[in-house]
Amino acid sequence: MDDFYDRLPLQDAFGTLSDAECYAPLPDDWVVGAADIVGSTQAIAEGRYKTVNMIGAAVISAQINAAEGRAFPFVFGGDGAAFACPQEQAEAAKRALSAVRRWAEEEFGLSLRVALVPVAAIRKAGREVAVARYQASQGVDYAMFIGGGISWAEAQMKRGQYDLPHAPAGTQPDLTGLSCRWSQMKARNGQILSVLIQPEDGAEAAAFAALVDKVLGVVGDLERNGHPAPVDGPGTDWPPAGAEMEARATRGRLTVAKRKRQILFETFMAWVLVKTGLKVGGFDARRYARVVGENADFRKFDDGLKMTLDCDDVTAARLTEVLETARQAGLIRYGTHSQSEAMMTCIVPSIMRDDHVHFIDGATGGYTQAATQIRGAGP
Template identity: 60%
Template sequence: MLDRGMESAAFYDSLPRLAAFEALADPASYAALPDDWVVGCADIVGSTREIAAGRYKTVNMIGAAVISAQINAAGGRAFPYVFGGDGAAFATAPGQAGIAAAQLAAVQRWAGEEFGITLRIAQASLVQIRSAGVDVAVARHQASPDVDYAMFAGGGIAWLEARMKAGEFALPPARAGTRPDLTGLSCRWSHIRARNGTILSLVIVPAGGVPGTGFARTAEAVLSIARALDRDGHPIPVQGAPVGWPPSGIALEAQAGRRNRLALLAETFFAWAVLRFDLRVGRFDPRAYKQAVGRNADFRKFDDGLKMTLDCDPETVSRLRAVLDAAQAEGSIRYGLYEQEEAMMTCIVPSAMQEDHVHFIDGAAGGYALAAAQIKAR
C-alpha cells in the first residue's frame, strides 16, 4: 500500500487521458490537485514592449524555457504544465518543490543576463491558493498517441499570476551566472503562414476569475465553430511545418545553450537537409517526424480560460467575434483576439528518435500576449 506522500506524487500519473478536446470545457473532467502540491508560474515584464521591438520569438523561447528547465529537472516524472506565450505555469508534488523553485530562479537569472529580459517568478502551495477561495484542478488532454498536455481549471493559476504581478510569492533570485538545463529546447522551424486567411490568437477568460456555466457554454460554442475548420483550425499542415536554413531562431538557440554558432550552423544544416529532402538516416523517418510535429502541437488549451491559435478564414473570425461579443455583453466572459499572418513554434525535443517531443504554438506577431493585452485594456 502506498503511503500518503507516494499517493500524492502518483496523482498526475493516475489521471485519464481525454482524447476529445471538447470534453475539457466540462468542469467535471478535472480533478483537484492534492493539498500538498505546489504551483509555480512565470511571466515576462513588459512583453508588449518586447513584441513592439520585434523580439516575440525571444519572448516565446523564454516562456518555453520555464517548462524545459522543469522537465529536465523532473528526471522523467510527468507533471502538469502550460505554456502561455510570454510565460508558463506548472504544478508539482511536494518532494520536487525545492528543485522547481531553484529552476525557476535559474531561468529568471538566465533571461536577465543573456537577453536583458526581466522574468517574474512565483511559487505557492495549494493551501495558500485555496485559502483565497480559488482552486487548481487539472485534466490531461491526449493530443496525439505520444503526447498529452495538462489543462487547468479552478481559477488558482490566474489568481497566482495576478498575485505574482502584485509582488507576492516571489522567489529569491539565483546567484549571478546560474544557468538552467535547457537540453532539448529549440526553435528551428520556420514560421507557418496562414492557409485560410489569418492566424487567430484567441484568449477567453471567465469574467469572475473562475470558469462557470456561462464560460463553459461560450467555450463549447467557440469549439463548435472551430470544428467546421480544416482539422479544427490546426495551424500546422498535416505534412508538418516548413523548414528553412539557417533557422530564424539559431542565434537564440546558440545563446540559450551557450553553443558555438558555427557548430550549430553545421548541425542545423544537416537536420535541414534531412527534413527538406526526406532523407532517411538509420531508423529516423523524416516524413513521419514532420507529421508527428503537427499531431503533438498544443494549438489549443484550457488554462483558467481558453486559449487557441487557429488558422481560419475571415467569415469564421466574424462568427467567433459575434459569439464572444454576446457572451461578454451578458457578463460571463472577457476576451481578446489578435490576427496575424503567421504562426510560430517553439519546441522541446529531448530526442528526435522518440515521438514524445512537444511543440508550443503561438501567433508569430504577438499572439497570446497581444490578445491578452486587449482584455487588460478593456
C-alpha cells in the first residue's frame, strides 16, 4: 500500500507554507481528481449557494468514504473540489466521482464536470503537483497544494479532457457524514471577504512567497487571523436551514421526508444540548462546537492562496493595496468578493471524535464569485 501521504510531516504554522521546501512532489504514478459545477455563477445568482457548496463538499465526502479510512490530500473550492490518490485507489475514485456526477444532476438539476488526470501527464505539460499537510487543530490536518498542477488539471477538465462518464441512472454516492447544520456566521468586523491570489505564469516562487508573507502580515492584525467562526463555534438555529438539502444528500434508501425527520430530531437534541450545556453519553455539545471552529478550513494554499476572512474595512483596504501593487508589477492575479456572512459545510464521520472537517466559504458565492473578479497583470 502506498504510504506517501502518511509519511508527510504535519506543519503547524500556516505562514511557513509559503515556503516550497515544506512541500513534496506527488509520486508520478498518482492521479489527480477534479470536479466543478457547470454554471455555478448562475446557480449562485439564483440563491442556490448552499446547494453549490454542498455538491462541492460531496465530491470530497464521496472520496473519503471510498478511501475507507486511508488518508489522502484534498482541497475544497466552493463550487467544486480536487484531490489526489495513488493508482491503487484510482478505480474507486472514478466510481465515486461518477456517482456524485449522476446524483448532482438527478437530485439538484446541476451538471458536474469530473476528471481524473495522471500526475505524469501534468508533469509532461510542465506543471507540478506538490503537497504539504497543515495541522489546523489537534484533530484535523488539511492538504496544501503548489506547483500549478491542480489548476492545469482543472483547466483540462473544463476543455472536456480526462472526462469520466456518469454512473448509471439512480446511482447514489456514499455521502455518509456530509452535513450542513450550522447557522451562517455573520461578520463581526464589517464584512466576510473571500480572497483568491494566484501567481502569474512565470512568476518567481521566491517573489510570490514574499508577497504571501506580506499578505499574511496584513491579515495577521485581524482577530484570530480573520477566522470567520467565533471562538465558541458557529451558532445553531432550529430547524436548520440545510435540513432538506442534507436529507437529499444522505438519504440512502430512505425517502427524503423520513431522512429529514431524522435530521430534525438529531439537530433538535443538539440544539438543546448546546443551549443548556448538558452532556449526554459523553457528548459535550459546547466542546464539539468549539472544536468545529478550530477544525474549520478558512484559508488554504491551492496553487495560490485562498482565504475567507472576517475583516474590517481598513484591513480590507490595506490588503487590496498590497494585492493591487503586486498585480501591477506582474506578479499575481487576484479576485475578491465581499459579503455579510460566511457559511460552513461539514463532513462528520463521528461526533465522538475530533477528526471532523469543516469547509468555510462566503455565504453569497464566496470563492466562486471572487473567481469571476480575477484581475491579471497590467495597469
